[in-house]
Amino acid sequence: MDQEYPLLVVLGPTASGKTKLAVRLAEALQGELISADSRQVFKDMDIGTGKDLKEYELNGQQIPYHLINIREAGGKYNVNEFKEDFYRVFEDLSSREVLPILCGGTGMYMHSVFQDHEYTAIxxxxxxxxxxxxxxxxxxxxxxxxxxxxxxxxxxxxxxxxxxxxxxxxxxxxxHELIAVKRPLIKPFVVGLTSDVRLRRKKILRRMEARLEEGMIEEVKGLLEKGVDPEVLTFYGLEYKFIVAYLSGTLDYGELKLQLGIAICQFAKRQMTFFRKMEKDGVAIHWFDTDQDSDQLFKQVMEAYIRWKTS
Incomplete structure (x- = not known):
């Protein structure tokens, strides 16, 4: 029987605190993070994508992360490229007996790992x-x-x-003939983060306000000045789409905040719908409530993971 390699997964909608929890888990379990975010792969797109790189420092320790800042802004990245990059990192960590912790909100990327359909290469x-x-x-x-x-x-x-x-x-x-690529067998423990819809909306809008204050508009303006095509930024969606419209004069600041807030909340709803689809496709997701105290959440997840690992 082929050997199975463990993978801890932390997924959830935007603003659910995935990174913060995943970093705490990585520190406790001597793991390393693999990002499953379709936009955080791009350099110089920090505030708009919510990289929050300072969150990867915990108790004076830098938690290693992968698949962040690996492409130049203005480029494209797809699910098959993610799979190739993911398995390269996963095999390296597993060979060193380091626990890989996949963290993100791009459901299609994560689902591609669980299903490992060779058709994503087409x-x-x-x-x-x-x-x-x-x-x-x-x-x-x-x-x-x-x-x-x-x-x-x-x-x-x-x-x-x-x-x-x-x-x-x-x-x-x-x-064409499609040649199957042999992949290592993955044994995943999937943590899903959920919360009351009204509280999630408040978190999303509060986070959006904070990003605007941190200089999200200036970040997009800088990308345009570097020569990144406005159409490509619009393709990246959400923050980039609406801020490009604001900078071009299509939206005023009030309209930017209103329309962007609605769009992010709708995006979070679509993320949750995709995660439920993953469950229908056979992915076992262990859901945890993020509205509780963060220490209590961490304790619950650790206990559940240890029970799973020792069962």
């Missing part, structure tokens, strides 16, 4: 996507059925977006 076919966007959902289902069953049995027919990806995969497999 590249985007933009011309095909453009053509398919003109179709109705039933038309997409008919197109998908035109491919051999062995190329479509993976397909999720539930949404327009997933049908397009399924056709994209089937079209690629019709002309």
């Amino acid at each position: 590249p985007v076919n933009e011309p095909l996507r453009v053509a398919l966007r003109l179709k109705e959902i039933e038309g997409l289902r008919i197109i998908l059925k035109s491919y051999p069953l062995e190329l479509t049995q993976h397909a999720d027919l539930s949404s327009f977006k997933r049908l397009i990806r399924a056709i994209e995969i089937a079209e690629y497999l019709s002309h």
Whole structure:
């Protein structure tokens, strides 16, 4: 039987305190953090992405972290690149018997590790996507059925977006052989952070205000001055999208705060929806309430992890 390697995971919506908890766990368990955040991979995008690098220092100790500041701002990063980077770090830490702690809110990245579908390596076919966007959902289902069953049995027919990806995969497999990559077996313990929706909203808005005061607008302005394309920043979404609109004069400051606050709260709701989908797909998530005292939360998570490890 192949050996399984432990992975501690801390996930939750934005502003739920994931990093703070993960750092405490890393210190207690002599672990190292692996970020699962689609935007924190980029340099010079600190305030807007909530890197909070000072949180990685605890009791005079610097907790090692990975997959943060590994790409230049203005670039793209996708789920397959994340998987490759994740497994490179995971194998290194596991070989040194250091506990990897995956921490983040980008559900698609985390789910790719749990499912390890080789199809994430199949590249985007933009011309095909453009053509398919003109179709109705039933038309997409008919197109998908035109491919051999062995190329479509993976397909999720539930949404327009997933049908397009399924056709994209089937079209690629019709002309290319996909070579499976052998990965180490992962035994995950997944911690999920949740809270009362009203309290979460308050935390999100308070955090947004703090970031604005810390210079989030100036950070975006600096990226534009360095030559980062405004369209790319808009593609990064949320803070970058609305601050670019503010700097271009499309929004005033009051509108920026109002629309950004609504968008972040909606984003947190979508994150929670994705985490629930992960559970439906078989990922066992142990949920903990973040509205309690942080010491009590840490104690509960540690006790649960130790019980799991020794069971």
